Amino acid sequence: MKRIVIADDSATARMFIRRCLDIIGLGDAEIIEVEHGKEALAAAKAAPTDLLLSDLNMPVMDGETLLKWVKASPKLMDMPVVIITSAGNPAKEQELLKLGALKVLNKPVAPPMLMDALSMFLED
Amino acid sequence: MPHQDTPIYSAMLEAVCDTFEKMAFVEVTEQSDELEQEIPSDAIWVSILIHDPLQGEIRLAIPQGLLTNMTADMFGIELSDVEEKQRQDIIAEILNTLAGLFMTNLLPDDQSYKLGLPEHGEGPIPEVEDGSILWNLKIEGSPLLLIVNGIGFMS
Numbered sequence: 001m002k003r004i005v006i007a008d009d010s011a012t013a014r015m016f017i018r019r020c021l022d023i024i025g026l027g028d029a030e031i032i033e034v035e036h037g038k039e040a041l042a043a044a045k046a047a048p049t050d051l052l053l054s055d056l057n058m059p060v061m062d063g064e065t066l067l068k069w070v071k072a073s074p075k076l077m078d079m080p081v082v083i084i085t086s087a088g089n090p091a092k093e094q095e096l097l098k099l100g101a102l103k104v105l106n107k108p109v110a111p112p113m114l115m116d117a118l119s120m121f122l123e124d
Numbered sequence: 125m126p127h128q129d130t131p132i133y134s135a136m137l138e139a140v141c142d143t144f145e146k147m148a149f150v151e152v153t154e155q156s157d158e159l160e161q162e163i164p165s166d167a168i169w170v171s172i173l174i175h176d177p178l179q180g181e182i183r184l185a186i187p188q189g190l191l192t193n194m195t196a197d198m199f200g201i202e203l204s205d206v207e208e209k210q211r212q213d214i215i216a217e218i219l220n221t222l223a224g225l226f227m228t229n230l231l232p233d234d235q236s237y238k239l240g241l242p243e244h245g246e247g248p249i250p251e252v253e254d255g256s257i258l259w260n261l262k263i264e265g266s267p268l269l270l271i272v273n274g275i276g277f278m279s
Contacts, residue, residue, distance in 0.1 A: 009241075010213055010216065010217040010220070011209075011210070011213045012147075012198065012210075012213045012214045012216075012217040012218075013217050015198075015199065016147070057220070057239060057241060059241065085224065086220045086221045086222075086223060086224030086225070086239070087224050087227075087237065087238070087239050088224065088228070089227070089228050089231065089233065089235065089236065089237065090233040090234065091233070091234050091235060091236045092236050095236075106224065106225070106228070107220075107221040107224060107225075108142075108143060108146040108147045108221050110146060
């Protein structure tokens with residue numbers, strides 16, 4: 001079973017992402033919901049994690065800082081990180097991809113967007 | 125030039141319609157002058173700051189009943205089970221999402237922007253400031269109000 005961490009300070013956003021995961025066939029994954037980057041780091045370190053889906057604007061630790069921490073950690077650096085944000089545009093997307101994000105998706109997220117972003121991940 | 129003919133007006137209208145349709149599966153339409161309905165004074169409102177490259181604020185106000193119905197539909201629960209926390213979270217996430225789409229629609233592709241976090245308003249909706257841009261909208265017959273304040277948006 002895959003283990004997926006969803007980091008977003010909004011319960012509504014987490015519910016949407018969870019529904020999208022369900023629709024694209026990842027409904028049986030172990031899903032851990034957290035509210036900010038610091039909790040996401042702790043959750044990802046607690047057990048081998050297959051995927052991190054993170055918002056950008058979050059209190060305590062934002063998604064960009066979280067991405068930098070993940071990519072600097074020998075234990076977590078290979079974990080795919082998808083950023084799902086309302087503050088994305090092509091300039092920001094390029095910046096985040098350079099930092100190591102697998103994909104950057106704009107809210108509101110829809111199942112086809114997520115399916116496309118996770119196509120390689122879903123093949124495994 | 126009337127506000128309705130400006131790029132900022134259409135950028136916001138597109139962002140609002142897109143956000144409500146994709147998140148809440150409801151259609152947003154503009155209120156015609158003849159049928160204009162005022163937002164109730166006890167409406168729930170939330171605001172978000174735009175920090176960069178322009179400085180401003182977006183405020184969204186929605187009647188309590190409409191927000192409760194949308195919350196029940198979105199979470200798939202009974203109206204009587206809707207909690208205040210869920211209503212607050214939904215209106216904040218809707219504003220967060222539409223603010224991002226609005227800036228994306230408004231700015232060139234290579235232009236980054238920075239938004240604050242949504243903040244819930246307390247008490248009645250503040251008076252509209254001079255020079256603010258208003259969007260008088262409706263969802264299923266209920267009014268919806270959006271206001272943008274900020275010097276950069278007026279030029």
